[in-house]
Amino acid sequence: MTSAADVTADDRSSPGPEGPEVGWFVYGVVGAGTPVPQDLTGLDEGPVRTFTCGRVAAVATQIRVERPPGRGVDLLAYHSVLDALAQGDHPVLPVRFGAVVPDEVGIVEEFLAPDEAYFAELLESLAGRSQLMFQAVYDERRILSEIVESEPEIAELRALTKDLPEEAAYAERVRLGELVARAVEARREMDAAALLDEVLPMTDAHVLRPVSGVERVVDAAVLVHDQRRDQFENRLERLAEEHHERMRLRLMGPTAPYDFAGGV
DSSP: OOOGGGOEEOOSSOOOOOSTTEEEEEEEEEETTOOOOTTOBOGGGOBOEEEEETTEEEEEEEEESOSOTTOHHHHHHHHHHHHHHHTSSSOEEEOOTTOEESSHHHIIIIIIGGGHHHHHHHHHHHTTEEEEEEEEEEOHHHHHHHHHHHOHHHHHHHHHHTTSOTTTTHHHHHHHHHHHHHHHHHHHHHHHHHHHHHHGGGOSEEEEOOOOTTTEEEEEEEEEEGGGHHHHHHHHHHHHHHHTTTEEEEEEEEEOOGGGSTTO
16 A cells, blocks of 8 residues: 555645644546646635645645535536646546545545556546537427427417416316427437437547436537547537527537546
């Protein structure tokens, strides 16, 4: 097991708060020697430091542990650090939000050392790849208009209930809502499949997130090799142009590979 003497810490700034109530908030794991931006700060605007164990290093900030859990500002800082690291040329493994280790020795001996080989293999598998978020969203008016035009029963019920008071024709309104929901789901499945058939062959991995409501069509995290990034973005631009009248396509990132970090 690695000893405390093996800790290699970035000592560019002061160690932060002192006292028995402090700990180290761990953001993620990077390869040993990965450069970290000089001005990068994390929770409570504390300096970000690295601690090395063999081939990997933990990125962390010292914090006071007596704090309300899960604050929104803390979550924003967590994502800000990880996404800043993801902009570089080296991969980063996000650690689940809220991971706090008591001291520097614990970062190395308890967190890094037991899984050093696992972390190194995961980092190698992510090298040269970026996580992007791909979303497709319907123009709600356009998709509902399409459904009314193509579904006679929906058109009839809509005409019947359009000018009636809210309390009138209750059964017809319920039936109308059910038919519209079913029609939207059928179109979403068809449109999502067509989009993903175009997009997914250009990715190395993907995770589909659940969608609901009328507007959302696709919400996917994709892992794209950097050498195919331009080609991938060009294809999405073409698809966006083809479908712009009825849906909007969005591409966001790169972000840290939250969906492909193997549950670190």
